[in-house]
Amino acid sequence: MSEPRLIEVRRNVLKQNDVIARALREQFHDAGVFVVSLVSSPGSGKTAFLEKTLTQLQPRYRVAALVGDLATENDAVRLARSKAPVKQITTGTLRHLEAAMVQNALQDWDLHQLDFLFIENVGNLVCPSSYDLGENLRLVLMSVTEGEDKPQKYPTIFNSADVAVITKNELSDAVEFDWDAARKSIESVRPGMRIFRLSAKTGEGMTEYLDFLSRQLAEQRAVVHI
Amino acid sequence: MHELSIAMGIVEAAMDEAKQRNVQVSAVHLRLGALSGVAKDALLFSCEVACQDTPLEGSRLLIEEIPVTVFCPQCKENRVLESVQSFSCPECASPAGEVLQGKELEVYALEVEE
Secondary structure, eight states: OOOOEEEEEEEETTHHHHHHHHHHHHHHHHHTOEEEEEEEOTTSSHHHHHHHHHHHHTTTSOEEEEEEESSOOHHHHHHHTTTSOEEEEEOTTOSSOOHHHHHHHTTTOOGGGOSEEEEEOOSOSSGGGGOOOOOSEEEEEEEGGGOTTHHHHSHHHHHHOSEEEEEOGGGTTTTTOOHHHHHHHHHHHSTTOEEEEOOTTTOTTHHHHHHHHHHHHHHHHHOOOO | OOHHHHHHHHHHHHHHHHHHHTOEEEEEEEEEETTSSOOHHHHHHHHHHHHTTSTTTTOEEEEEEEOOEEEETTTTEEEEOSOTTOOBOTTTOOBOOOEEESOOEEEEEEEEEO
């Protein structure tokens, strides 16, 4: 029998997704829209947080959201209460969004009419980490009820994100949330990561986070592609 | 589990490369970074499923796991992390800098029969 021969091919398995994500990123920049994606576990309060974000940004900015969900349209219905344009992406059995789904969902939207676009990923801390969606900022959300060591359990998603938001702060006393332990856990998987602690319910801490987004938008618009 | 869609991507990529070269694949060599977000065992299982009824059925998937390499701004050296739970320099313990390796999800080579 002949010896097997080894052929080097070096092919990135997610190349197709990365190519679309890159095109989306350019499109977002050209339109002057700042795009934030949200990842978290199911039940961490992603939709309540996003509803608050949309509502509070609206007096000053034009905002919209894409919402990934396995089967239902409940989240999109809830977010529509903010009066911002919201579109559902139903993923069926897939537990993550891919760049092509975002591109497809945005086909009939004029991005030039927007300042901020939010993309709510499917509630999952594993699968979304591999897929670039062309976003400018990836925000990972965890609630005080989930335990301080969540970042250590899901290091890849925390490492792939740019900022962390810890929500449901109004419950932190009741669950004896250890803020220092949480900060250390985040720091160990993503040194220097910006962390916001807030409550979407009471509004505590929202201003600091929204000001941060405003600055990000201003910075993005100040960058000129050569 | 997104490993099945990843597995289908691997099979597609390998079949495409094999077709271009008109060869029969006996094994696929994959480089899998510790930060790729893909679990090795789930991927091995998924690839078996994804290979069924394709020219790759019966081929082996050989996974080379790539640890995370970071730049340590303190030592000014590249360092390999011991675990993805700890992004600090294994030598001087200062916070890790830029990730240089460990996100790979790459069909690296094909073993083919003549």
